[in-house]
């Protein structure tokens with residue numbers, strides 16, 4: 259996607275023989291567009307933990323390079339296993355991280371130690387390229403839903419979508435998951451308008467999604483998280499579409515905290531609720547999301563403080579709770595499959611259910 263007319267991926271290598279990667283520092287958006295260079299596993303782990311890079315597919319791809327960096331000094335099996343465990347521990351909920359690392363480890367263990375660095379770069383590059391293709395396919399399948407709504411409305415007015423948090427191109431290598439269909443609909447001339455939330459605790463809707471959509475010219479309105487149900491009751495949301503950090507084999511979905519409340523409101527108001535995901539986000543080993551998905555608990559400071567621009571246009575943060583008040587900060591919640599209309603994957607759409615997922619990914623039924 260583009261920033262000021264220049265096409266970028268959210269992760270790239272400056273050249274094929276460069277032993278570093280570049281990312282955008284997402285803690286600086288939207289006020290600053292800053293590129294970070296990462297060239298060792300510690301820096302990669304730090305960038306993931308602090309959410310300089312974030313979004314389930316993107317952290318998987320970045321971690322894949324982190325593993326290669328770790329092998330540059332020692333490419334033994336032991337070093338590989340140690341680096342893999344270190345990187346997987348950086349964020350517990352997003353399953354793409356484990357998926358990417360396990361794919362890398364399986365690939366590299368089949369290669370002699372002295373060839374592992376070169377093979378690792380090639381495999382990490384492949385993960386990135388596949389992520390772009392996957393998200394483009396998700397975009398095409400989701401676009402059909404937006405087209406159907408537009409046709410059902412007699413091509414009058416606009417299609418109003420609601421998204422929570424940021425599942426756009428900066429959360430993936432390119433295109434995004436939930437935002438890919440929206441970009442495609444906009445580009446083909448369907449008048450879409452997006453209600454943008456996740457305005458607390460990290461404000462990823464207002465800081466990231468609003469910036470992305472605005473940069474692409476997509477009409478949008480930032481709303482407080484609490485406003486979503488109200489707009490659904492008022493008939494002003496045609497469809498909710500969100501991304502996810504982990505989907506279970508029975509279709510339960512972990513996504514940014516507050517997603518569950520959106521799903522409840524959508525269910526009560528008969529508003530279609532779709533979740534867009536690459537198959538790398540499916541955790542086939544887990545069924546009951548509420549019971550079995552680990553929920554990352556992040557720093558209380560993310561709740562106690564807000565960042566923004568002050569009246570002088572300076573970026574800074576302010577405390578919004580009494581000095582002695584503690585805070586709790588679960589970063590994700592789980593939406594049970596029964597509350598969803600369905601899932602949009604690179605292979606097409608399906609019910610949020612075991613049968614639905616198995617119909618699209620029959621090979622996984624045999625593997626697990």
Ligand SMILES: CSC[C@H]1O[C@H](OP(=O)(O)O)[C@H](O)[C@@H]1O
Pocket residue numbers: 312313314315352422423424425426429430434435436462500501502503513514589
């Ligand atoms: C397509 S990314 C899915 C997911 O990533 C976000 O998590 P985070 O920003 O904490 O890494 C968010 O939950 C998105 O929906």
